[in-house]
Amino acid sequence: MTRARLRTALAVALIVLGTPLLLAGAATAVYVGPDDTVEYARADVGGEGSVAATAVGLATVTGPVLHVSARMADDSDVFVGVGHRIHVDSYLDGVGQQAVTAADLRGEVTTSAEDGSPAPAAPPGDLDWWESSASGSGWRGVSFELTDEPVRVVVMSPSASGEPLDAELSLGIEVDGIFVTGVLVGVGGLLLIGAGVLLIWLRRRRRKRERALRAVPDKDEDEAPKPPPDEPGEPGEPGEQPEPAKEKVATVTPLPKRPLPERTPPPPAPAPPPKPSARIAVVLGLTGLVTACAQVPGEVDEGARDALIPAITSDRAEGFFEQYNEVVGAAATGAGDAPLADVEGGTLLATSQFAAEERQATGAAPEGLPSAVTPSVVLSPQVDEYPMWAVVTGQSSAGGAPSWFLLTREDAASPWLASLAVHPAEGTSVTAPLTADGAAVVADDDATRRGDEVLEALRAYGETGEEPEGIDLTFADGLTNLPAHGLQLGTAPPEFGTATRSCAVENAGQTHWLQTEYGAVALASISCTQSVTVNPGYSVVIEAAGLGTIPGGSQISQAEISQNATFILSVDTDGSATVIGQRMQPIGMTWSLP
Template sequence: MRFARVALGLLLALVGLLVALAGAVAAFWLVGPDNTVDTGEQQLGSKGLAVVTAPDLIDRHGPTLHVTVTGNPKPVFVGVGQELDVTSYLGTSAYTQVVRLSLPPKFDTQEMKGGAAALSKPAGLDWWAAKASGSGEQSVAWPMADGRYSVVVMNADGRPGTDARVTLGVELPGLFVTFLLVLGAGLVLLIVGLLLMFMRRRRPETPEQMGPPVPQYQPMAFAQQQSASTQPTTSTPPPAYTPPSTGSTPQPGYTPPPNGPTPPTGSTPPPGYNTPPPGYTPPPQYPKGPVRRTKVIAGGIGLLLVATGCASVPAKNVKTAAASRPAVAVADGQAVVKRYNEVNNKANQARDAKLSETVEGEPTLAQTRAGFKISLKVDVAGKDKIKPFTYTKPKIGAPQFSAYPMRFVMSSTVSGQPDNQALAVWERATAGSPWVLTNCVYPAATMKVPAVDGLRVPTKADLNKLASLPQSAATNLAAYLSGGTRSPKASIFAPSPGTVGLLTNRAKEKIADAKESYISTVTDTFMASGDPLTFITSSGEALVFLSVAEQYMQRIEPGSNAYWARGSATAFSSGVRYTQTLNLDYLHQVALVIPAKGKGKLRILSIDGQLVGAGGS
């Protein structure tokens, strides 16, 4: 028995020592009180534009990822971004990809071939989930989200040639406490094992130590009692009583025999048979030994460690494919609008088209360039400048996109223009491109503009529910504008005040120009330009932005000639004589709403034009 106890104690002591050592090493060397396990500093360099982790490398979510970069001689950038953004940003550039983390901690890399042209500065991009940039040590802490993400380390100026020491760490809540519990469990097992090995049982006491003996009751066998009862005694035992047959009444004074072993058949036990004597106390019952206690302690510790350990294990990523995301966060969209207000006003005051190119894209940029060109021609002194204005209280509608280009819609009021509101689209062509304003109209304040909250990119099912497809609506709108209020397509649309004004003015101009002696006929033709931008509102309607090109043409009488001598047209054609035609070219931006089938007409919110060319033949 002693050998089994010592063997069990030795086993528990060895296991406890190993568990305690493992818990101590893990708690105070691998993890520490910050609950973070890291790779230590790893030297990473790239002749390309960046060092990037493969999306499959970060395959869990929940804990916090820590990335620290040191040792780069140049200002460095470190960021975490979704795969669709990082892939678009790097494009066809050369970079180094970290494809695996092996043990002991070491990064296995793969060189991705491509160009070496500098990228746009990464710190200025708004799609990073976490980022840091500057000289010296840079670090980010990012709560790991479900999806495909990559860590990017590169020079802050976007130029090639990165050489830095990188440390990746994962912070698991409760990990330090878990390893402390492992340490404590090991110590408990060690102590229990030592007690089993060296604690001796208490020896029995000697008769002198025990004192006077306590009478111990030993029940006699019934045969012995029976033989003893045959010996003559001074008293006469009561006669044995045999119960009469069933239903009879016992004799007076009868007492049932006490409980005890069943006597042999045909005999009757004496009274008090096998009854303990007065004052007898049964001996105490001891547990079977320390084995049961050890099982209980070990089982409880095991359950505690398993429960705590499971709570610290991060969940596996579910989103394994490139997911979509909102084009922009609301705060970032408002920051884009704020920057546009500042840059646009500077460009307008300086009539600087190059500056406008940094914040505008087509077709808005084409209108801006034309406006500056006309202003420089007809207002050489620069006295008639555009009054500064801003988009105030912008509301941002950011649909989900899974690829570039991405777009968001702004709805706002306009400072100094209480009779108008603004509705605009910003676009980013790639992850490394700036946000630029591409479409912008100014509906009258009386027009009901759809809410931009909840905008989404249309699906085929969305388009099938509309009263008209966007491209068909653009074609029909061009036909309506070309034919005027009497056009067969006029019944499809509910025109805006600006639309009515445009058609009225063009009709008057055609009548007036046709009266000129050198003009034979006048035509005014509209044509849809480009593909419409369509968004589905929360009500199921379509908010559509499109462009329409207009050519206002005057045919010259045979034998006559004409030229543009004054006005805006001279900015594009001045002093050139034409013998066949004169033409004015306009570019109009339009916003309209297409309702669901059977829900009414297509509503034109606004149509805003700009002369972009003039000439003749």
């Protein structure tokens, strides 16, 4: 194949290659638009359930941004939120729902119905674990980057009324730089077409010039000499015979040498094509330029989807204590509408409620407004399910040693609650728990076993008063008063009646131990109840000052008085322990008159 034909074939190849690139790039740029986003699926979701939720496996790539929008068929308010799988699974546990399991690029959306209760236990807007959410009438949606984090999108009514869902769902994908990539591909295709046309035009121009050169005659070429015309002879004498012609001898004279004609030099040969290595470098360079403009989706790491999450973050802990300080402060002055149960639970709520009952019964003013607490250290373990817990230390506005709080959350529909709180005396110190990558380290089985054994010894101490060995009670405070709490009946005769005392570890077997350098530490609580039954003919007279909610001067024949001691317990690897507590607090009193 001649060089000319190679150029023509190259030109045709460039045009054939550039045309689809131009069309594809232009179509992509026009279809996607400057926002790099395109809707790829839309479907109606509804049924008997009041909730629609996407499955974790809906997204199979990482990198792009997924846009999920929804609107109600009757244009009423709709809630759309995205959250981690652990939270959403707990929130929708046992709730009837439409699960969106797949949505491909052809626009086909696959759903499956799951039976259950009509609605979740709490409206979605009251929860703090949504990564992004939106609510209102018309189209509402969320956008989030697809990563290895397993997230689910929830569509439901903001009121969680339980009415069957009838909504339209839209799914869109945003790939960063795809619009610019489409433009570059289109421009690249246009350049290839232009290069092919240019090669064809140059070839035709060269052929015209060659034909013109062949049509020009040679001006220096000599013509052969022509013989002179014959001259007429003179008439001869009559009767004379013509003489015979003489023999002619030709003389050959060599012609002079003439110079060769000047010709137009041929055009220079085209540059040789680049070496294969150069072409490869150019192609790779262009490919890198294009791919650098558009985000290339990655594969999902299935192992990362089982990763643990922190039970509570520092931001959420700060938000909780802002609410806690407000509610507790308002409850102390009687000016708040929010109940203590919104921020407290367990033993802490029981002691707070009894303190309020005691003030109401006696008419006594509170000892003082509670000091606001600012969280300083959040000791949150990594978890993979509910219930969740965390230990938070905070500095009181009144000063003194840092307070310790145990925060618990039963499920995703429940709020965080302060279940235990210890406000150590000034000058005391506690061995700090260990952390790893910002998360608190949960104690191992051996440390937990030793800690539970010490707790059992302290429970027995509350009943019998026999101080256990190897346990430092110097700063135990209220724990040391449990053996003697309640009615003092030491001088009563044997026939007076019966008095028993029983103690129990609150939430036994569920104490949350954290690893320390020397062992483990935990917040714990022991409650003891004194039960008194007076025989006929006898009674117990309460002192004039009263006892808790029992009015002074009352003559009682039966009573149950419960007191609580909450403390911080540090247990070393050798079994020794240290208790740092606060004053004993009553949690319940019942009595009857003769």
